[in-house]
Amino acid sequence: MITGADTHCPYCALQCAMTLTSPAALTPAPQPGSDPVDAAPATAPAVAVSPASAPLVTVTGRDFPTNRGGLCRKGWTSASLLDHPGRVTEPLLKDDDGVHRPVSWDEALMRIVSAVKKARAEHGADAVGVFGGGGLTNEKAYQLGKFARLALGTSRIDYNGRFCMSSAAAAGMRAFGLDRGLPFPLADLDAASTILMLGSNVAETMPPFVQHLQGARDAGGLIVVDPRRSATAAFTSDGGGLHLQPLPGTDLALLLGIAHVVIHEGLADAAFIAERTAGYDAVVRSVGSFWPERVQSITGVPAGLIRDTARRLADGARKGGSYILTGRGVEQHVDGTDTATAAINLSLLLGLPGSARSGYGTLTGQGNGQGGREHGQKADQLPGYRKITDPAARSYIAKVWGVPETLIPGPGLPAVQLLKSLGQPDGVRCLFVHGANVAVSAPDANAVIEGLRSLDFLVVCDFFLSETAAVADLILPVTQWAEEEGTLTNLEGRVLRRRRALTPPPGVRSELWIMTRLAELLHAPSTFSEDPETVFEELRLASSGGLADYSGIDYAMLDRGEAAYWPYPSGSTGTPRLFLDAFAHADGRAVFTAVTPRRRSVSRDSASASTADRAGRPMTLITGRLMEHYQSGAQTRRVAALVEARPEARLQLHPAAAAAQGIADGDYVSISNERGEVSCRAELSTDIRPETVFLPFHFPELESANRLTEAATDPISGMPEFKSSKVWIRPAVSGDVPAGDHSGVQARVLQAEETS
Numbered sequence: 001m002i003t004g005a006d007t008h009c010p011y012c013a014l015q016c017a018m019t020l021t022s023p024a025a026l027t028p029a030p031q032p033g034s035d036p037v038d039a040a041p042a043t044a045p046a047v048a049v050s051p052a053s054a055p056l057v058t059v060t061g062r063d064f065p066t067n068r069g070g071l072c073r074k075g076w077t078s079a080s081l082l083d084h085p086g087r088v089t090e091p092l093l094k095d096d097d098g099v100h101r102p103v104s105w106d107e108a109l110m111r112i113v114s115a116v117k118k119a120r121a122e123h124g125a126d127a128v129g130v131f132g133g134g135g136l137t138n139e140k141a142y143q144l145g146k147f148a149r150l151a152l153g154t155s156r157i158d159y160n161g162r163f164c165m166s167s168a169a170a171a172g173m174r175a176f177g178l179d180r181g182l183p184f185p186l187a188d189l190d191a192a193s194t195i196l197m198l199g200s201n202v203a204e205t206m207p208p209f210v211q212h213l214q215g216a217r218d219a220g221g222l223i224v225v226d227p228r229r230s231a232t233a234a235f236t237s238d239g240g241g242l243h244l245q246p247l248p249g250t251d252l253a254l255l256l257g258i259a260h261v262v263i264h265e266g267l268a269d270a271a272f273i274a275e276r277t278a279g280y281d282a283v284v285r286s287v288g289s290f291w292p293e294r295v296q297s298i299t300g301v302p303a304g305l306i307r308d309t310a311r312r313l314a315d316g317a318r319k320g321g322s323y324i325l326t327g328r329g330v331e332q333h334v335d336g337t338d339t340a341t342a343a344i345n346l347s348l349l350l351g352l353p354g355s356a357r358s359g360y361g362t363l364t365g366q367g368n369g370q371g372g373r374e375h376g377q378k379a380d381q382l383p384g385y386r387k388i389t390d391p392a393a394r395s396y397i398a399k400v401w402g403v404p405e406t407l408i409p410g411p412g413l414p415a416v417q418l419l420k421s422l423g424q425p426d427g428v429r430c431l432f433v434h435g436a437n438v439a440v441s442a443p444d445a446n447a448v449i450e451g452l453r454s455l456d457f458l459v460v461c462d463f464f465l466s467e468t469a470a471v472a473d474l475i476l477p478v479t480q481w482a483e484e485e486g487t488l489t490n491l492e493g494r495v496l497r498r499r500r501a502l503t504p505p506p507g508v509r510s511e512l513w514i515m516t517r518l519a520e521l522l523h524a525p526s527t528f529s530e531d532p533e534t535v536f537e538e539l540r541l542a543s544s545g546g547l548a549d550y551s552g553i554d555y556a557m558l559d560r561g562e563a564a565y566w567p568y569p570s571g572s573t574g575t576p577r578l579f580l581d582a583f584a585h586a587d588g589r590a591v592f593t594a595v596t597p598r599r600r601s602v603s604r605d606s607a608s609a610s611t612a613d614r615a616g617r618p619m620t621l622i623t624g625r626l627m628e629h630y631q632s633g634a635q636t637r638r639v640a641a642l643v644e645a646r647p648e649a650r651l652q653l654h655p656a657a658a659a660a661q662g663i664a665d666g667d668y669v670s671i672s673n674e675r676g677e678v679s680c681r682a683e684l685s686t687d688i689r690p691e692t693v694f695l696p697f698h699f700p701e702l703e704s705a706n707r708l709t710e711a712a713t714d715p716i717s718g719m720p721e722f723k724s725s726k727v728w729i730r731p732a733v734s735g736d737v738p739a740g741d742h743s744g745v746q747a748r749v750l751q752a753e754e755t756s
Contacts, residue, residue, distance in 0.1 A: 004501065005482070005501035007020060007482065009074075009367075010078055010482075011074050011075065011367055011630050012205065013364035014209055016067035016071050016075055016208055017064030017067060019059075019060050019062050020079065022056075022057060057079050058079065059071070059076060065185065065186065066187075072627065073645070074628070074630055077639045080641075081463075081464075081480065081638060082482055086465065087463055089508055091103050091107075091476055091507075093474050100465075105507075111473075113518065122429075126409075126412075128152045128156065128431075129154060129428035129430070131159065131160070131418065132145075132159035132377040132436065134164060134165075134365075134368055134373070135368055138374075138487045139486045139532045141372045144157070144515065145375065145376025145382070145383070146528070147519060150519070150525055151515070151528070153409065154412070155411060156412045156428055157377060157378075158415040159373070159415065159435075162378070162416070163415065163443075163722070165181070165331075165364055165373060166414075166718055166719045167337045167714055172340075174341070174593055175348070175591055176344075176590055177585040178578065179385075180548075181491045183577065184359050186209075186212055190215050191215060191320070191357065193321055194223070194312050194317075195213060196313060197224050198225040198326045198329065199327040199328060199329020199330035200327025200329060200363050203230065203235065203627075217235055217240040220240060220241055221241055222240050223236070223309055224236050224241070224243050225329075225330070226245065227247065227688065228652070229687035233245075242309060244301045244305055246301050247689065250299040250300075250597075252595065255342035256596070257296075258310045259287045260288070260290045261292060262310045263349065265310070265311070267349075269317065272348075273349070276351075276588075277348050277589055279594070283345050283349075283592045283594050285594065292304075316358075317351060326339075329624070333721055333723055334712050338595035339595075353583075367488060372489075375543065379411055380412075382542075383539060383543050384550075385543075388408075393546075400538070403526050416720050417718070419711075420711065422448075428455070430459075433461065433462075437469075438452070440633070440697070440704055443720040443721070445676070445704055445706040445707050446707050457473050460472040461475075463508070476509070477505075477507060477509070478510065480504070482502050483500060483502050484500055484504075485498060487558065492565065493565050493566050495565075497555065512528075512532065513530040515528055516528040540552075545569075549567040552570040563576065616661065616729070618727060618728055619691055619726070620691060620693070621694075621695060622694050623696065623709065623723065624694065625698070627646075628642040628646040629696065630698070632697075632700075648703060650682070651671060651682050651729070652694040653688070654685070654690040656690045661729055661731060664684075665683065665684040667731060668732035669730065669732055670731070670732045670733075671695065671708060671728070672708070672730075673727045678703060678708060679702045680699075680702070680703050695708075709725050710725055
C-alpha cells in the first residue's frame with residue numbers, strides 16, 4: 001500500500017482535488033472545506049464505511065481552484081468502494097445455466113479472441129463493436145480508439161458522452177471552430193455580475209461549483225432557467241436573481257425571445273459583431289417573429305421576465321461581466337444543437353466570447369467528459385479532435401501509429417444507432433463495453449437490454465456487477481480510480497493527474513493491460529502499452545497539431561502542479577482562455593447560425609392506436625440527477641450512506657396534477673408510455689410545473705427512468721431526446737409494485753454483496 005496520493009474525485013467533471021491517505025499515516029484532523037449547500041451534516045465522516053470493513057484509505061479535500069477544499073457527499077464517501085464486498089476481482093464467464101463463474105485470465109482472453117474472430121469471419125469487421133465511457137482516463141480513451149480501429153478493425157466505436165456533451169460540442173464547433181466545455185477557468189465566474197444558467201442544477205450535481213455563483217447572486221444577477229424550482233434555481237430567491245420556468249422543450253424559443261429583445265432594444269455589442277463575427281443579418285431575420293409576448297405564449301415565461309433577462313445580461317456585459325452557461329436540460333433534445341447554438345448566438349450578440357471577463361460555456365458532466373471525446377473513442381474522430389474523414393488527419397495518425405492509412409476504418413455509428421444495431425443481421429454481434437452501464441443509462445432501455453441479450457458475445461469491463469455486466473457473457477475485473485495512474489481533463493479543459501494510492505487486488509487488471517494483451521493475441525499492427533505514461537507520450541504526439549493539442553504537456557509538469565489548459569502545443573504555455581485574439585475558424589471570426597424551432601414528426605408517443613386506452617392527458621417527463629447519486633448509480637447505489645439518504649427513485653409531481661389522479665404524497669404510481677412502464681413513489685411538490693414530472697435516472701429495474709425515454713436523436717449531434725418524453729401517470733394497482741418495501745431494489749443489491 002502507498003501511504004498517500006494527491007489525486008482527484010472519481011465522479012463528475014469538476015474533478016475536485018483530494019488526498020488519499022492510509023489510516024496508519026494519519027493524525028486526526030478536521031475536514032478541510034465543506035459542501036457549499038446543506039448536503040450533509042457537519043459531523044459527517046470523511047469516508048463511508050463499507051459493509052465489510054474499514055476503508056483502505058481516508059479522503060480529505062485538497063485546495064484547488066475548482067473546489068477550494070470542499071467535496072460533495074459522493075466525494076467524501078468515494079473510498080468506501082475500494083474494498084467493497086461486491087467488487088469483481090476475477091474474470092467471470094457465463095455458463096450455459098446463466099450463472100457467472102470464475103475463469104483464468106488466459107481462458108478469458110482466448111474466449112474473447114475466439115468470439116472476435118468468429119464475428120469477423122461470419123459478418124465482417126464491423127460486426128465487432130466498442131462502447132466507451134466519459135469516465136475513462138485520457139490514456140484509456142486514446143488506446144481504446146486505437147484498439148478498436150487497429151486490433152479489432154472496426155469502425156463501430158462510440159461512447160456515452162454522446163448522451164452528454166454532443167449537442168453543445170456540435171454547436172461550439174460550428175460557432176467557434178473549436179469545442180471546449182468552458183473556454184475559461186471556472187474561477188473567472190467569481191467576478192461576474194450576471195450569470196445566465198440554462199438546464200443545469202449544479203447545486204445538486206456538483207455542489208462545490210455553487211461557490212463560483214456567489215458573486216452574481218450577491219449582485220442580484222443569477223438567472224436560472226429550469227422547469228423545476230431546483231436547488232440551483234432556489235439560489236435566485238431573496239434578491240439573488242431570476243428563475244425562469246419554461247415548458248420543457250421550449251428553451252430554443254425562449255433564447256430567441258431574449259435575443260429579440262437584445263437586438264430590438266439596441267443592447268447588442270455592435271463593434272464586437274462587426275469586428276469578430278459573421279452571419280449577423282440572418283440571425284436578425286430569424287428572431288424577428290419571436291417578440292416577448294409571443295414567446296410567453298410558447299414557453300409560459302412572462303414577457304416581462306424575458307425583457308428583464310436581456311437587459312440584465314447586457315448591463316452585466318458593460319459593467320461587471322456576464323456569462324451564459326448551458327447544461328443537459330437544454331441540450332438533451334432532438335433540437336439540442338440548435339438550442340445550444342441559440343445560446344451561443346445570444347452570447348455573440350452581447351460580445352461575451354473571447355473576453356477576459358465574460359463568456360459562454362457548457363458544463364461537462366462526466367469525470368473525463370471533455371478529454372474522453374477528444375482522442376478517438378467517438379465514431380467520427382481521431383486523436384487531437386481530428387475528423388476521421390479528413391485525409392490529412394488520417395495520414396498523420398497513420399504515421400504516428402506506423403500503419404498504412406487504409407487500415408484506419410472510416411466513421412462509425414453514433415451511440416444510439418450503434419445500440420440499435422446490436423444483434424441485427426448487419427449490425428454488431430460482438431460488443432465490448434468499457435466504463436458504461438447502458439442497460440440503465442441509454443434511452444429506450446428495454447430495447448437496449450433486448451439488444452444486449454441478442455448478441456453473440458458481450459464483454460464488459462467493470463469493477464462491479466452492473467446491470468450491463470449482469471447480461472454479459474464475460475466480465476473482466478478492472479482497476480478503480482485509486483488503483484491507477486493517468487490523466488483526465490476537467491470541465492475547464494485543464495489536464496489533471498490521477499495518482500495511484502493502492503495496489504489493486506491480485507486478479508484485477510488495468511484496461512490498458514487488457515487491450516495490450518488482446519492486441520498481441522489478435523496480431524494487431526502498431527504497438528500497444530499497459531504503461532499509462534508511455535500511452536500518454538504517444539497521445540501527445542498523436543494530438544500534436546490538432547484542435548485538442550496536448551503535445552506540450554507531460555507527467556512531470558503535471559506532477560509539479562503546473563496548470564495545463566489545452567490547446568497546449570509544444571513550446572507554449574497553454575490556453576486558459578480561448579478566443580481572446582481570434583476564433584478557430586480560418587478567418588478568425590465566430591459564426592452566427594440562424595436557428596428556429598422545428599415541428600417534430602409524429603412519434604410513437606402520439607400514435608392514436610397506442611394511446612387510446614390511456615386515461616387522462618399525457619404529461620411531460622424530464623429526467624436528471626440527485627445529489628447523492630451519479631450517472632447510472634452503479635457505484636453510488638453501493639455506498640451505504642448514499643443509499644440510506646436516497647434509497648429509491650421518486651416521481652416529483654405537482655399537487656394539482658396528483659389530485660386530478662387521486663394520488664397522495666408517498667403513494668406508489670405507475671408511469672408509462674409505449675416503450676415501457678416504471679413504478680415508484682410520488683413526491684408532491686409545487687417546485688415543478690403542473691404538466692411536468694421529474695424522475696431521476698440513477699435507478700434500475702422497475703424504477704429505471706430510461707425505460708420511458710425515446711431513442712429519437714438530434715440529426716446533427718446524435719444526442720437522444722431525454723428531456724421531454726410523453727408519459728401517463730396513474731395510481732399503482734396490485735401487480736405494479738413488488739411485495740414489501742419498494743426500496744428493496746437497493747436493499748437487494750447491498751444484501752447480496754454483503755453476503756457474497
